[in-house]
Amino acid sequence: xxxxxxxxxxxxxxxxxxxxxxxxxxxxxxxxxxxxxxxxxxxxxxxxxxxxxxxxxxxxxxxxxxxxxxxxxxxxxxxxxxxxxxxxxxxxxxxxxxxxxxxxxxxxxxxxxxxxxxxxxxxxxxxxx
Amino acid sequence: xxxxxxxxxxxxxxxxxxxxxxxxxxxxxxxxxxxxxxxxxxxxxxxxxxxxxxxxxxxxxxxxxxxxxxxxxxxxxxxxxxxxxxxxxxxxxxxxxxxxxxxxxxxxxxxxxxxxxxxxxxxxxxxxxxxxxxxxxxxxxxxxxxxxxxxxxxxxxxxxxxxxxxxxxxxxxxxxxxxxxxxxxxxxxxxxxxxxxxxxxxxxx
Numbered sequence: 181x182x183x184x185x186x187x188x189x190x191x192x193x194x195x196x197x198x199x200x201x202x203x204x205x206x207x208x209x210x211x212x213x214x215x216x217x218x219x220x221x222x223x224x225x226x227x228x229x230x231x232x233x234x235x236x237x238x239x240x241x242x243x244x245x246x247x248x249x250x251x252x253x254x255x256x257x258x259x260x261x262x263x264x265x266x267x268x269x270x271x272x273x274x275x276x277x278x279x280x281x282x283x284x285x286x287x288x289x290x291x292x293x294x295x296x297x298x299x300x301x302x303x304x305x306x307x308x309x
Numbered sequence: 310x311x312x313x314x315x316x317x318x319x320x321x322x323x324x325x326x327x328x329x330x331x332x333x334x335x336x337x338x339x340x341x342x343x344x345x346x347x348x349x350x351x352x353x354x355x356x357x358x359x360x361x362x363x364x365x366x367x368x369x370x371x372x373x374x375x376x377x378x379x380x381x382x383x384x385x386x387x388x389x390x391x392x393x394x395x396x397x398x399x400x401x402x403x404x405x406x407x408x409x410x411x412x413x414x415x416x417x418x419x420x421x422x423x424x425x426x427x428x429x430x431x432x433x434x435x436x437x438x439x440x441x442x443x444x445x446x447x448x449x450x451x452x453x454x455x456x457x458x459x460x461x462x463x464x465x466x467x468x469x470x471x472x473x474x475x476x477x478x479x480x481x482x483x484x485x486x487x488x489x490x491x492x493x494x495x496x497x498x499x500x501x502x503x504x505x506x507x508x509x510x511x512x513x514x
Contacts, residue, residue, distance in 0.1 A: 182508060187316040215404020216368075216384060217312040217321040232370040233354045236384065240356075240365060243400040277310075 183277075189307055192303060196303045197222045199280045200296050201282060207267070207285040210305065211274070214239055217279065225242065229283070235284055260288065272297050274304050310404040311505055313379070320376070322501055323404055327429050328411035329421040330362070330390035333450040336484035337411060338367050338387055341494060344487065348372045363389040366401045370460045373498060383498060390425065399432050407444035407501035408433075409493055411484075412471055414451045416460040419470065426471055444500035445477040448493045453483035 193211060201209040202224050210221040210231060216239035242260060249257045260271035270282045270293055280300065284293065289307050311322040326334040342353045356365035367387040367491060370418050374381065388398040412422045422489070424467055428442045455461045462470075464481060478496050482489035 182311040182505060183315055184313040184315060188454075190314065190316045194325060213310060213312060213404065215310050215323055217310070217323070217404070219314075230351050231367065232351050232382075232384070236354060236366075236368045236386070237356075239403075240400055243403065244397075247396055247400070 183217075183219075185219065192307050193220045193304060194222055196300055196307075198301075200300045204292070204296055205288045206282050206284045206293070208281075210238075210281045212239055212279050212281060213277055214242065214243065214259060214279060227283075234281070238269075238271060239279065242273070242279050259294075270297075272301060273300050275308065278304070278308060280304070311406050312340055313509075318379045319375065320379045320381045320408060320505070321384060322381070322406040323386065324407040324409065324497055325401060325405045326385070326387045326409045326411055326451075327398070327402075327425070328390055329413060330392070332390060332411045332413040332418070332422075332425075333484040334387040334390060334411050335363055335367050336375040336491070337409070337448070337450075337490055338369070338385055340487050340490045341371070341385070342369055344491070345371065347352060348374075360511065362391065363387055364394070365389065365397055376502060377481060377499065381502070383501075384505075392424075395428065395432070398428070402432050405433075405436075405438070405443075406505065407497045408446075409497050410445065410447045410471070410477075411450050411478075412447060412467060414449050414461040414467065415454055416462050419462060419466075423470055432468075441475065444504045445475065446493055446495060447472050447475070447477050447479040447496040448489070449479060449481045450484050451483045452488070453486055 198210045202222055205229050207254045208223045211219040212235045216236040218231060245257050245260055262269045267283055267285055272280045274280055313320050326337055329335055348371055351369050355367040357366045369385055371383045371385050373383055386401050389402045433440050449467050480489045480493050484490055
């Protein structure tokens with residue numbers, strides 16, 4: 181079964197990501213499905229990245245983490261965060277089918293991002309459900 | 310699960326190359342990647358072990374141009390063929406829209422082909438997908454081995470083993486030499502797109 185989204189839904193998702201995440205200093209934010217398809221991607225206009233490859237790897241990485249969680253007796257690891265020297269990646273599950281991936285530098289703190297994410301996930305859930 | 314973006318008129322669909330270890334799945338993708346660079350705006354992603362075997366998957370997105378006014382982007386993946394990586398194969402199959410089953414023509418690998426095909430059927434079933442209804446192409450790879458004096462199975466035997474009931478389109482191929490690699494790809498893309506079109510006509514969304 182395919183997922184089909186029209187302008188109205190996609191614009192709402194894009195606005196939510198732009199306002200809350202790019203507006204708060206995140207470089208790239210990307211809503212993907214668990215199969216690795218990109219639903220919406222937004223950036224700050226200053227970075228160029230291969231988002232298709234990133235989406236494929238992010239979906240696989242998140243899937244692998246969920247499998248690991250089940251092996252150790254957890255439902256899921258709710259926080260998935262990779263910290264680099266300059267850039268970091270933060271993954272958040274929106275619901276069963278969607279994942280939000282954020283790339284940000286040292287200007288943005290993880291705590292601030294987590295606060296923002298709670299709000300964004302609520303808004304995205306309203307659109308996607 | 311294909312994604313159709315009505316706003317930008319883009320379709321993304323996922324095709325997975327499946328088969329036993331060392332059957333040539335990665336070689337198929339490497340050939341496509343080297344020959345179709347104009348349609349691939351991305352590096353080929355490979356997650357390998359130290360021994361150069363596929364650990365997780367190989368991947369690149371492949372632009373096939375416009376169909377009915379939509380830009381169609383096919384996400385091509387391989388799975389790791391080794392038996393022990395079944396949980397990884399399941400992850401890669403999530404949301405799959407079409408499958409190329411790459412069989413190894415070498416006579417010694419006969420049982421491994423059958424086991425891998427059964428494994429594909431089981432893993433698809435986990436996602437409520439029926440192998441008989443899924444767009445599927447079977448590729449009998451490594452036909453070139455015969456030239457090196459290595460015993461290969463004849464196509465009738467391969468057909469009987471793997472395609473007797475499925476009746477999927479099948480091609481003899483040599484991924485190393487590029488024989489029928491693109492033909493296989495074109496066929497699975499056409500089946501996948503036809504399946505998506507049918508789904509849309511039936512309103513299954």
